[in-house]
Amino acid sequence: MSESPVTDLHGEDERALLKRISVGEEDALGELFDRYSGILCGLASRIAGSPDEADDVVYDVFLQVWNRAASYRPERGSVLAWLIGLARKRLAISMRAREEQGVVLNPGSFRLFSDPVSSPALQAPASSALGALAVDAVRRLGEPQRNLLILACFCGLGEENISARLRLPVDRLRADMRKSLTAIRATLGEKL
């Protein structure tokens, strides 16, 4: 199977890094930390209650990477996608605790995806033209679909939780997720 330009961005390099981590090379773990801790911390700080908690999430993710580097499957997505998956699972635990304390999670806190289309804010965070295009495509989705995407992709919620939260049957939820991703893919077209 050929790799898309996106996953190939750091592909070989990252797989080599993970291989070094899996044989116990601390320097490789440090390199991966330097590369992605900022993104993970940015994600965690939007969901976790405090910077300290966001740090705890990042810490746990990289320790999991250290212990489970060999379990990474490149055919399932990029290293970053894997890291985000680990972070989402860890954040889900924090979030359950926060919700038990009455804190309500707000997908609107991800303003990057809800600001008006063509807002200047779009230019700053998106790290590539393709990324900016993807963000733009999310912004063009209707609010329910956008929230669904954010809750699943960045808030660590599983189908059951999202289904209860949005009062949608699971089958419909899955179909909507696919619809959203397909719409984004259509915007990106051949560039993806």
Add this chain to the structure above:
Amino acid sequence: MSDHRPDHLDLCASYALGALEGPSLKEFERHLESGCPDCSTELESYASIVHLLAIALPTAASAPELKERVIFAARVAQVAKARLQEPEEREKVVRPPRPRRIFIRKWWRQVLAVTAVIAALGAAYLVVIEPLSTEIDDQAQYIMTQNRRIDQLKTALERDEDVLQVLQSLHVDVVPLKGSGLTRKASGRVIWNRISGSALLQVFNLPVPPADSDYQLWLKLKKGSVNFGAFAPEEGAGWGNLFAMQPADIDTSSGVDGFILTLEARGEAPRPSGRVCLTGKLREQQRFSGRSN
């Protein structure tokens, strides 16, 4: 052999977004293992979208020491893993001969099995967890000691820089200080850089002041005095009782007389009002008038 169904494509989306869970997740992963080309292609493009959205998120800086914490914890985990593997390795090398099978009633086997598990847990605690926690404690203790040492060295370095700054000047006056009354056994000296105004004060046999008081150094002028700051010597510090003093504002236009050290209520007095403990006059040729610079 692939068993692809149309609804698997919906599962691809949920899987790529990380929302698929429970039995559906297991079933779908089995399906992926079967090498379904449709789902693999679909999943790859969805995963690329998730990647793009993730790298578009604004980043945030984690705590500066977080990377070190992660590396340290990884090292500890590696030590623990190595310790856990050691007994297995030993077992491979010197495996005892298999004991002759004897008939043991079933409940005895269970009792023996439970006892063996408890013994194994105890052994694991003694072999792995206890030494590991001791090692972590030792490491933490070492780090704390090193941090204290770093703080001490920083303080010493700052003091040495202040000392050097005063001593490097060509225009340094050394003013001996003598005690009187209750502090007659005390003595000291002020090394004063007239250009920068800063001074070094060294004191000997000066008693530790009461808890609510500090010593305060003054430059006596013909008219008035200049505050050089307060300090409290440490008991038994000996040669360590060297203080860098800095006047807030200095105007020697009325002429300089010498230095005095007074005992004042804690918090720096605006002018000398407490008991005078040490005094020192500038020699005749050192006295000058006009601004120090």
